[in-house]
Amino acid sequence: MPPQLARAKRPKRSEPRLIVELLPNISIGDLCRWKVFPDNWYSQHKLEMLFRYPWARNLIISRKNIEINYVSGYNQRIGIHWVKTGFGKPRPIFVCRCGYGARRLFLRYRFLACRHCHGAAYASQQRDSNGRKRLTASKLRLKLGGCPNITEPMPAKPKWQRRRT
DSSP states (O other): OOHHHHHOOOOOOSSOOOBGGGSOEEEHHHHHHTTOSOSSSSOOEEEOOTTTOTTEEEEEEOSSEEEEEETTSOEEEEEEEEEOOTTSSOEEEEEOTTSOEESEEEEETTEEEOHHHHTOBOGGGGSOHHHHHHHHHHHHHHHHTSOSOTTSOOOOOOTTSOSOO
């Protein structure tokens, strides 16, 4: 460790840093894939997905914003900005409470915000070089349908996948 960091007196975190992969979230990509946005700027669409979002009673979606009615009775309104792309159709993006755009918003303490507002980090950011390699290998094993333990034998390769992968 460099001597500058060794001398630094930093306060310790009261709780461990959040991991993005473990937080419940809402993704704008999922909403686009499900085609839930209305065709015009004046209509609204009500979405109830208790299995996907168990913390939300319903989502009232318009092209300007999304109003989330939580099970606890709390309501939150999140703005939507439509970003121009070079392919013709604009793409929606959430506007977080910090004012920046985000593709995913994460739930913590009964409100949705981007990962920077919650102070969350990815799992790979909290590991060293060997830990990142092990994490990648375990994710690949889970994707192939096997056990994430590295000591277990490698699961069989799917028919459609390259041998190199």
